[in-house]
Amino acid sequence: MAIIEVSHMKKSFGHLDVLKDVSFEIQKNEVIAVIGPSGSGKSTMLRSLVHLEEINGGSIKVQDQYLVKDGVYSNHSQIKAITSRMGMVFQHFNLFPHLTVQENLGLAPKHVKKLTKEEVRSNSAVLLQKVGLSEKAEVYPGNLSGGQKQRVAIARALMMNPDIMLFDEPTSALDPELTGEVLAVIKQLAEEHMTMVIVTHEMSFAKEVADRIIFMDNGQVMESGSPDQLFHQPKMDRTREFLNRAMR
Amino acid sequence: MSMDYIVQISKPMLEGAQTTILLFFIAIIASIPLGFVFTLMVRSAIKPLAWLANTYIYVFRGTPLLLQMLFFCFGLPVLPVIGEYLVLDRFVAACLAFVLNYAAYFAEIFRGGLLAIDKGQYEASKVLGLNKWQTTTKVILPQMFRVALPAVSNESITLVKDTALLYAVAVPELLHFAYTAVNRDFTIMPFFIAGVIYLLMTLVLTLFFKFLERRFKYE
Numbered sequence: 001m002a003i004i005e006v007s008h009m010k011k012s013f014g015h016l017d018v019l020k021d022v023s024f025e026i027q028k029n030e031v032i033a034v035i036g037p038s039g040s041g042k043s044t045m046l047r048s049l050v051h052l053e054e055i056n057g058g059s060i061k062v063q064d065q066y067l068v069k070d071g072v073y074s075n076h077s078q079i080k081a082i083t084s085r086m087g088m089v090f091q092h093f094n095l096f097p098h099l100t101v102q103e104n105l106g107l108a109p110k111h112v113k114k115l116t117k118e119e120v121r122s123n124s125a126v127l128l129q130k131v132g133l134s135e136k137a138e139v140y141p142g143n144l145s146g147g148q149k150q151r152v153a154i155a156r157a158l159m160m161n162p163d164i165m166l167f168d169e170p171t172s173a174l175d176p177e178l179t180g181e182v183l184a185v186i187k188q189l190a191e192e193h194m195t196m197v198i199v200t201h202e203m204s205f206a207k208e209v210a211d212r213i214i215f216m217d218n219g220q221v222m223e224s225g226s227p228d229q230l231f232h233q234p235k236m237d238r239t240r241e242f243l244n245r246a247m248r
Numbered sequence: 249m250s251m252d253y254i255v256q257i258s259k260p261m262l263e264g265a266q267t268t269i270l271l272f273f274i275a276i277i278a279s280i281p282l283g284f285v286f287t288l289m290v291r292s293a294i295k296p297l298a299w300l301a302n303t304y305i306y307v308f309r310g311t312p313l314l315l316q317m318l319f320f321c322f323g324l325p326v327l328p329v330i331g332e333y334l335v336l337d338r339f340v341a342a343c344l345a346f347v348l349n350y351a352a353y354f355a356e357i358f359r360g361g362l363l364a365i366d367k368g369q370y371e372a373s374k375v376l377g378l379n380k381w382q383t384t385t386k387v388i389l390p391q392m393f394r395v396a397l398p399a400v401s402n403e404s405i406t407l408v409k410d411t412a413l414l415y416a417v418a419v420p421e422l423l424h425f426a427y428t429a430v431n432r433d434f435t436i437m438p439f440f441i442a443g444v445i446y447l448l449m450t451l452v453l454t455l456f457f458k459f460l461e462r463r464f465k466y467e
């Protein structure tokens with residue numbers, strides 16, 4: 001059963017058509033890597049799923065509930081309920097700089113889920129352990145490396161118990177030697193069968209971790225398939241060209 | 249120049265300093281929240297509100313504080329018909345001018361503070377499920393105040409010195425007593441004492457804001 005169904009999604013910024021009739025499905029427990037040249041609409045697609053962008057046409061269905069159906073959005077509380085099932089990790093982390101790591105993790109659980117202090121504390125202890133940052137609980141983000149920041153951001157998203165995790169180029173802002181620690185955390189989530197959509201430029205990582213690859217170009221899904229098929233027998237010339245350049 | 253003389257003239261000057269300090273606190277306590285209200289108005293989606301606040305800020309930043317003070321003290325009472333109901337105590341009128349003037353400056357400072365906040369902060373808040381109010385109070389405002397702190401510090405030091413404008417509307421304060429003593433006793437000493445008292449006040453403020461900046465360094 002598809003956990004996310006996107007059909008005929010369209011989005012434009014003014015006269016610029018950024019998403020042109022994008023359709024795809026994501027199955028429960030599937031790990032999807034989204035690749036494609038910059039400007040092809042990958043971020044816009046991901047942001048539309050969590051209502052950071054409003055699409056102009058088409059439908060998005062998450063766990064059998066329509067976020068938007070034929071261009072018409074559900075009401076405010078339904079949108080909130082649907083998007084709350086998804087966690088998002090940004091390229092630039094977007095941690096709250098005035099809060100410690102612990103407070104970054106605890107803010108939403110405390111105010112949105114109304115968890116008690118003890119619940120928040122024990123949940124965040126578990127997740128900080130998971131991303132290997134237990135000793136950084138009291139530290140402010142300003143004192144962390146990029147890789148550490150991104151691991152905190154992942155833990156912060158996981159605090160809300162999402163069914164689906166979305167990653168928008170989680171390692172693109174990192175020094176090369178720091179990408180490994182972030183990718184390792186994502187890999188661990190994949191092993192736990194978290195449903196994930198990962199926009200990435202890391203081709204070898206995509207190949208290794210993804211069940212399926214979606215190649216986007218020029219506001220369209222050009223092709224999707226298993227890593228083996230897409231990397232070794234791409235159907236489209238455009239895909240081959242992109243891969244040739246990306247793998248060089 | 250005896251120590252006795254310094255002690256003797258310092259006494260009225262310190263009393264005058266009380267007026268200075270009173271004006272300072274009234275102005276700072278009222279103008280910071282008021283300024284913040286104007287910041288919110290400027291950013292409001294309701295266009296007339298934004299327009300009103302922008303005009304207000306433009307007028308109060310674009311004209312001299314001294315003019316505004318004279319306007320409230322001596323201008324309002326000479327208005328036809330309603331003027332006689334607008335005779336304010338001169339200190340009250342001066343406070344009004346200070347509050348309205350400084351609110352305009354603080355509005356600009358806070359607006360700058362908000363502009364400095366990355367849009368990723370709003371996006372992360374939204375994706376985590378925080379509502380608008382929670383986002384504003386838990387995420388945006390604390391960062392805005394942190395960014396604005398150095399400018400608020402500057403502005404408050406300027407405010408201490410601006411209190412000397414009370415002299416122009418003959419409300420006795422620190423400078424007034426100093427000048428009186430200079431004229432009466434033919435000595436420059438009272439000006440030095442006044443200067444020292446102003447310096448002490450700005451020193452306390454500087455230390456206070458340094459403390460706040462360290463306290464909210466987030467490192």
Ligand SMILES: Nc1ncnc2c1ncn2[C@@H]1O[C@H](COP(=O)(O)OP(=O)(O)O)[C@@H](O)[C@H]1O
Pocket residue numbers: 013016018036037038039040041042043044045
């Ligand atoms: N808020 C926006 N306003 C105008 N144009 C935008 C906006 N966001 C993205 N775009 C444009 O949409 C296109 C797709 O952007 P994006 O989704 O970020 O692509 P990708 O993530 O694949 O690099 C680009 O041409 C970009 O300039």
Ligand SMILES: [Mg+2]
Pocket residue numbers: 042043044169
């Ligand atoms: Mg992008």
